[in-house]
Amino acid sequence: MSAPRLVVHRDKELMAQAAAARLITTIVDAQAARGSASVVLTGGRNGNGLLAALGSSPARDAIDWSRLDLWWGDERFLPEGDPDRNDTQARAALLDAVPLDPTRVHTMPVSGGAYGTDADAAAAAYAEELATAARAGDGAPAGVSTDAAVPAFDVLMLGVGPDTHVASLFPEHPALRETERTVVGVHGAPKPPPTRVSLTFRAIRAAREVWLLAAGEDKAKAAATALSGAGELQAPAAGAYGLDRTLWLLDAAAASELPRSLYSPASP
Incomplete structure (x- = not known):
């Protein structure tokens, strides 16, 4: 578990550009160290804004896109190509414009596809895809039991909702109490x-x-709320943290209710 570090930018545009630059550097460093990189994408205006900023960055070609695995933190269980799906929006923002290896783009199952309308079966299938990748040699980092059955994600990005939800883990929702499975179907969001x-x-x-x-x-x-010591059942964002680093990337408006002592000035 890592303590949260806050970086606050002047506005959302600058935040997106700086986050994109940070992501490029992290991916390039991971590829240099381990041969490939693994990133979990998030949707919403901030996740898509970051992808758009990455797409317009002249440094994007520093990434070896063929050696990048992309996963998703959550997905709206809708038909393929639905404009509200996170993967549809990500393709429009960036993915269709870069030379990714299609076999390394791990989208979550669609409604009406192989699992019909069964979101729980779709979740189980995605969990098995994660486990297969972990067993292939990209297992969990040091400090995490190998039965976690997920790849060693280099970066996992999460948008924070106005109610403090992250991914599709909403306050007081039963999915927050899941301790065995890595992926769940969420009902009654x-x-x-x-x-x-x-x-x-x-x-x-x-x-x-x-x-x-x-x-x-x-x-x-x-x-x-999430950074004031609230519990993860009431404020799911408070329960999201990484092994080596937990970064809160905010603009000044989102940080306006935080004491300045909590965060450091923005840096490239």
Whole structure:
């Protein structure tokens, strides 16, 4: 478990650009050290804003896209190509414009596909895909039991919702109490669509680095709550942390209810 470090930027545009630069550096370093990199993407305006900023960065070609594994932290359980799916939005923001190896882009199952409308079966299939990748040699980092059955994610990104939810783990939702499975079907989510697939804390906490993204005034209370010592059942963002590093990347609006003593000035 790593203590959270906060970095606050002037506005959401600068935050997206700086986060993209940070991600490029992290991926390049991981590829240099281990031959490949593994990143978990998040959706929403901040996750997609980061991907768009990465796509427009002249440094994006420093990444060997063919040696990058992409996963998702959660997904809306909707048909393939639905504009509300996180993978659809990620493709539009960046993925369709870079030379990824399609076999290393691990999208979550779609509704109406191989698992029909069964989100629990879809979650179990994604968990097995994670376990297969872990068994192939990209196992959990030191300090995490090998039965965690997830790859050693270099970076796992999470958007923070106004209610403090991360991935599709909502306050007081039963999915927060899952300790055995790495992926779950989420039913009755408090925001549409109600049916989703999500990583659990068990999978999230196996990542080397967890980055929480929050920008905008509507995220200020969530950031203040999660960083004030609230429990993870009431504030799921408080329960998201990485093994080596936990970064909160915010803009000034999202940090407006935090005491300045908590965060450091933004740096490239």
